[in-house]
Amino acid sequence: MFGKRAVELINEIANCTPENLPAYNDELVRLVIEEVNEHYNQMSDLVRSMNRSGQDSAEWGMEHPEEASALVVHHACILRNKRLLMTYVKERAERIKSLKWSSRTAAMSIRPQLSATEVEFQQAYDRLLTKYCRKGTGVGMDLTLDTTPPSDPELSVRVRKDCGEVVLPSGTFFLKKNTCHIMPREEAEGLIRDGYVEALEHDNCLLRWDT
Amino acid sequence: MNLDAAGRVIGPADWPVVLENIKSDCYASNERKVLVFVPATNADSVAAVRILEVLLRAIHLPYSVYPVTRYAQVQETCISELAGDLENFRTVFFINCGAQENLLNLFSPAQLELLRVVIVDSHRPIHYNNFWHQNIFIFHDPADGDVTPEDMPKPDGLSDCEDEEEVGRPPPAEGEPGADEDDDSDDDSFKENRRPAQRQRLSDEAEHSRLPERQAARAAIRRKRKEYLGQGQTFSKPAACLLYDLAYQLKQDDPFLLWMSIIGLTDHLVHQQISPEKYAEWQLQYEQAANVYAPTGERVEVTVQGRGDAGPMTVEIDTPSYGAIEPMDDYHFVTLRHWSLHESMLHSPYVATRLKTWHDRGRKKLEELIARMGFPLQHAKAQFVAMRPMLQQQLGPKLLQHGGDFRLDRDVKFRSFMMKVGYAVKLCAADTVHGVTALLEVCEQPGSEDDCPMHRFWEAWEALGVKNGEGIKAGIKRSQRFQKALLSDGGLLIGRKAVREWTSYRLFNLSKEDIANRELLGQPLALLKLGMFLREAHYQEKQGRKNLVLVGPMSQNPADRGFCLVVGICASGPTLGSTKGNAFGQMFRTAARHLNADIQQDGFETSIIKVQADDVLRFLRELGKVDLQDSL
Numbered sequence: 119m120f121g122k123r124a125v126e127l128i129n130e131i132a133n134c135t136p137e138n139l140p141a142y143n144d145e146l147v148r149l150v151i152e153e154v155n156e157h158y159n160q161m162s163d164l165v166r167s168m169n170r171s172g173q174d175s176a177e178w179g180m181e182h183p184e185e186a187s188a189l190v191v192h193h194a195c196i197l198r199n200k201r202l203l204m205t206y207v208k209e210r211a212e213r214i215k216s217l218k219w220s221s222r223t224a225a226m227s228i229r230p231q232l233s234a235t236e237v238e239f240q241q242a243y244d245r246l247l248t249k250y251c252r253k254g255t256g257v258g259m260d261l262t263l264d265t266t267p268p269s270d271p272e273l274s275v276r277v278r279k280d281c282g283e284v285v286l287p288s289g290t291f292f293l294k295k296n297t298c299h300i301m302p303r304e305e306a307e308g309l310i311r312d313g314y315v316e317a318l319e320h321d322n323c324l325l326r327w328d329t
Numbered sequence: 330m331n332l333d334a335a336g337r338v339i340g341p342a343d344w345p346v347v348l349e350n351i352k353s354d355c356y357a358s359n360e361r362k363v364l365v366f367v368p369a370t371n372a373d374s375v376a377a378v379r380i381l382e383v384l385l386r387a388i389h390l391p392y393s394v395y396p397v398t399r400y401a402q403v404q405e406t407c408i409s410e411l412a413g414d415l416e417n418f419r420t421v422f423f424i425n426c427g428a429q430e431n432l433l434n435l436f437s438p439a440q441l442e443l444l445r446v447v448i449v450d451s452h453r454p455i456h457y458n459n460f461w462h463q464n465i466f467i468f469h470d471p472a473d474g475d476v477t478p479e480d481m482p483k484p485d486g487l488s489d490c491e492d493e494e495e496v497g498r499p500p501p502a503e504g505e506p507g508a509d510e511d512d513d514s515d516d517d518s519f520k521e522n523r524r525p526a527q528r529q530r531l532s533d534e535a536e537h538s539r540l541p542e543r544q545a546a547r548a549a550i551r552r553k554r555k556e557y558l559g560q561g562q563t564f565s566k567p568a569a570c571l572l573y574d575l576a577y578q579l580k581q582d583d584p585f586l587l588w589m590s591i592i593g594l595t596d597h598l599v600h601q602q603i604s605p606e607k608y609a610e611w612q613l614q615y616e617q618a619a620n621v622y623a624p625t626g627e628r629v630e631v632t633v634q635g636r637g638d639a640g641p642m643t644v645e646i647d648t649p650s651y652g653a654i655e656p657m658d659d660y661h662f663v664t665l666r667h668w669s670l671h672e673s674m675l676h677s678p679y680v681a682t683r684l685k686t687w688h689d690r691g692r693k694k695l696e697e698l699i700a701r702m703g704f705p706l707q708h709a710k711a712q713f714v715a716m717r718p719m720l721q722q723q724l725g726p727k728l729l730q731h732g733g734d735f736r737l738d739r740d741v742k743f744r745s746f747m748m749k750v751g752y753a754v755k756l757c758a759a760d761t762v763h764g765v766t767a768l769l770e771v772c773e774q775p776g777s778e779d780d781c782p783m784h785r786f787w788e789a790w791e792a793l794g795v796k797n798g799e800g801i802k803a804g805i806k807r808s809q810r811f812q813k814a815l816l817s818d819g820g821l822l823i824g825r826k827a828v829r830e831w832t833s834y835r836l837f838n839l840s841k842e843d844i845a846n847r848e849l850l851g852q853p854l855a856l857l858k859l860g861m862f863l864r865e866a867h868y869q870e871k872q873g874r875k876n877l878v879l880v881g882p883m884s885q886n887p888a889d890r891g892f893c894l895v896v897g898i899c900a901s902g903p904t905l906g907s908t909k910g911n912a913f914g915q916m917f918r919t920a921a922r923h924l925n926a927d928i929q930q931d932g933f934e935t936s937i938i939k940v941q942a943d944d945v946l947r948f949l950r951e952l953g954k955v956d957l958q959d960s961l
Contacts, residue, residue: 297783298393324654
C-alpha cells in the first residue's frame with residue numbers, strides 16, 4: 119500500500135508522550151523519500167509514453183484510462199508522503215521548542231535523539247530565547263521559569279517566622295514576624311517553601327465572577 | 330522652615346500630588362520601599378490599610394506594612410529599617426496614628442530631614458510640632474473644620490521665646506500639658522544654630538532688659554498650648570474614608586474600596602467616635618456612591634437547554650452582578666443577622682441598658698416588648714435570618730410603634746449597608762465591624778504562639794477579603810461571646826454597686842474585682858465598650874451624665890503581665906457641634922508625671938494607658954487630685 123511507511127513515521131511520534139521525543143528515524147525517512155522517488159519515476163514513464171503517442175493529454179486520457187488514473191494516483195501519493203514528512207519534521211521541531219520551555223534538563227537529555235539539523239535548530243532557538251530573556255537585549259527576566267504569566271510579578275507576603283535581615287536581589291528585607299512585604303514572586307517562592315512567609319491573597323474584587 | 334507657610338495639613342486637592350511626589354522620588358532612588366505603620370487595634374485601620382495597599386500596588390510601589398500597638402514598636406522598626414540609610418529620601422505612612430504624637434520625639438531631626446511622613450489619621454488635635462514641620466504631611470478633610478495656623482501654637486525650638494533657660498528648668502508644677510516636657514530635648518540643633526547669631530545682635534544689657542518681655546511671651550505660648558491640647562481628643566473623618574476619597578480622585582475607586590470605607594465609617598459609629606448626625610451625612614454620600622455601582626436593572630437574554638426535546642430556548646433574566654453594596658436599615662442590635670432576635674436584643678448595649686436585661690425583670694420586659702411587636706417568642710428565639718421574611722420586614726415598623734413604651738427611641742434604627750458576594754456571602758457593615766473588632770481583640774487560644782495583636786491583625790485583614798465569609802463568621806461568633814461577657818459582667822458590676830463617685834467622673838476599678846471574663850474584657854476596645862455600657866446604664870437610671878474612668882482587669886498576657894488598662898470615657902458620645910473632646914489624655918499624663926511609677930502611655934489612644942497593677946491605687950489617688958485641681 120502506498121504511503122504506509124510515512125504513516126508509520128507519524129504513528130511513531132504520535133504514540134510518544136508529549137514530554138518525550140523518539141529518536142529521529144533516519145532509515146524510515148530515507149525509505150519514504152525513496153518511495154516518493156519511485157512514484158516520480160513511474161509518473162515520468164507514463165508522461166513519456168504519453169508524449170510519444172503524439173496526442174494531446176485529453177485524448178490520450180480517453181484512450182488509455184488505466185494509465186491516466188495511475189498518473190493521478192502516483193501524484194496524490196507523492197503529495198501525501200510530502201505532507202506526512204512535513205508533519206513529522208514540524209511536530210519534532212515543536213516538541214524541541216516546547217521542551218525548552220517546560221524543562222531545561224529534558225531539553226538536554228533528548229539531544230541524542232535529534233538529527234544533525236535538529237541539533238542545529240535547537241541551538242539556534244536557545245540562542246534566540248536567551249537573547250530575548252537577557253536584560254538589555256530583551257525583557258530582563260527568565261521567561262521559561264514559569265510558563266503561565268503570573269497575575270502580578272510582585273507578591274505581598276506576610277512573615278510567619280522571624281528571620282531578621284534578609285538580603286535578596288531586589289533589596290534588603292527586615293523579615294519580622296507579622297509584618298507584610300512586597301517582593302518579586304520568584305524571590306518569595308523560596309521563602310514560602312521554607313515556611314518563613316506566606317502569600318497574602320488580595321481578594322478585593324466585587325466586580326466580576328471568578329472563573 | 331518657613332513659619333508663614335500654613336503648615337502641612339493638606340486638603341483633598343493636594344493628596345494626589347503627594348502620592349505623585351512619593352512615586353517620582355521612589356522611582357529615582359535605589360531604595361524604593363515605603364513603610365506603613367498601622368495600629369493593630371481597630372477595624373478602621375485594617376480597612377484603611379487595605380485601601381492604601383490597592384493604591385500603592387496600582388503605582389507599583391513596594392511597601393512594608395507594620396502592624397503596631399505602641400510607638401516604641403514604631404521606633405524600633407525605624408531604627409532597623411532607616412538607620413543605615415542616610416542617602417535616600419524615604420517615605421513613611423502613619424495610618425490612624427501619629428497626628429497626636431510629637432513625631433520630633435520619635436525621629437531625630439537629621440532623620441526627619443530625609444523622611445517624608447504622611448499621616449492619615451482621624452485623631453485630633455494635631456500636635457503643633459507635626460503641623461509646622463515641612464516634611465510631615467497630614468491628610469485632613471476641611472469638611473471636618475479648619476485647622477488654621479492661627480489656632481496652632483508655635484512649634485518647639487523655633488519661637489524666639491524659648492531659649493537656654495528652659496533647659497534645666499524644674500518640671501512644671503501643675504497641670505501643664507505633657508508636651509511641654511518635650512520642649513527641651515527636641516530641637517536642640519536648631520537652638521544651637523540660632524543662639525550665636527542672637528548673641529551677636531544683642532548686647533548683654535539689651536538682652537537683660539528684654540527678659541521679662543520674653544518670659545511673658547513664653548508664658549503666652551505655654552498658655553496657648555495648654556488651651557490647644559486641653560480641648561481633648563476628638564475624631565475627624567475615619568482614615569479609611571480619607572483614603573477612599575484619595576482613591577476616588579485617582580479614579581481607582583471601586584465597590585470594594587467603598588465597602589472598606591463604609592467599614593471605617595461604621596467602626597467610628599459603633600465605637601461612638603463620630604456624632605450620629607455626621608454619620609448620617611457621610612452615609613448619604615456613600616449611598617449615592619453605591620448607587621453608581623448598583624446593577625443597572627437591565628435585563629439580558631440567555632440561552633438555556635430546554636427540558637426534554639424542547640431544544641435551546643431563550644430566557645430573560647436580570648443582569649447578573651457578582652458583588653453589590655446595598656443600602657439598608659439596620660438596628661443597634663448586635664450581629665442581628667447571625668443570632669436570634671431575642672438574643673441580639675438581650676445582649677446589645679442599647680437595649681440592655683434601657684431594659685436592664687441583666688435582671689430577670691429586664692428579660693421579662695424584653696419578652697413583653699417582643700410579644701407586643703407581634704413576634705411569637707419561639708420565632709424570636711430562632712435564627713433571625715430563618716424567621717419568616719414577612720416578620721423580618723415588620724421589625725422596623727413594629728419597633729417604631731411599640732419601642733417608645735420601652736424607652737427604645739427612633740435612634741435605635743440607622744441607615745447602613747449590606748455587601749453581597751455572589752450568592753454565598755451577605756454581610757452587614759455593623760456586623761462586619763463587630764466581627765473584625767472581635768478578631769482583633771478576642772484570642773481563641775490564650776497563651777498560644779498566635780496570641781498577639783499583630784497576628785490577629787492579619788486574621789482581621791484576611792477576614793475583610795470579599796470571599797472570606799468564613800473568617801468574618803468566626804469573628805462574629807467571637808464578638809457574640811464578648812457581648813455575653815459584657816452583659817453578665819457589666820450587669821454584675823452595676824448590681825454590686827462597684828461605682829465610686831469623684832468630682833467630675835465615676836470610677837470603676839476592676840483590678841481587684843472578681844470578673845469572670847478577664848481575657849475578653851481586658852482589651853482596649855472591649856474595655857471602652859464596657860465603659861460605655863456602664864455609663865449608659867447609670868444615665869438610664871437617671872443618675873445624670875458624668876465622665877467615667879474604668880480600670881481594667883489585670884492582664885494575663887505574658888507580654889504585659891501585671892498591667893491594667895485605664896480608660897477614660899466622656900460623659901456622652903460625640904454630638905453635632907460639640908468641640909469638647911476626651912480630656913482624659915492630659916489628666917492621665919499629668920497624674921502619671923507626678924507619680925514615679927511604671928506607666929505606659931505610648932499607645933495610640935491618649936485616653937487609654939497601662940498602669941502596673943500595684944500602682945493602680947496610687948495612680949487613682951493622683952488622678953483624683955488632678956481632677957480636683959482642674960475643677961477648682
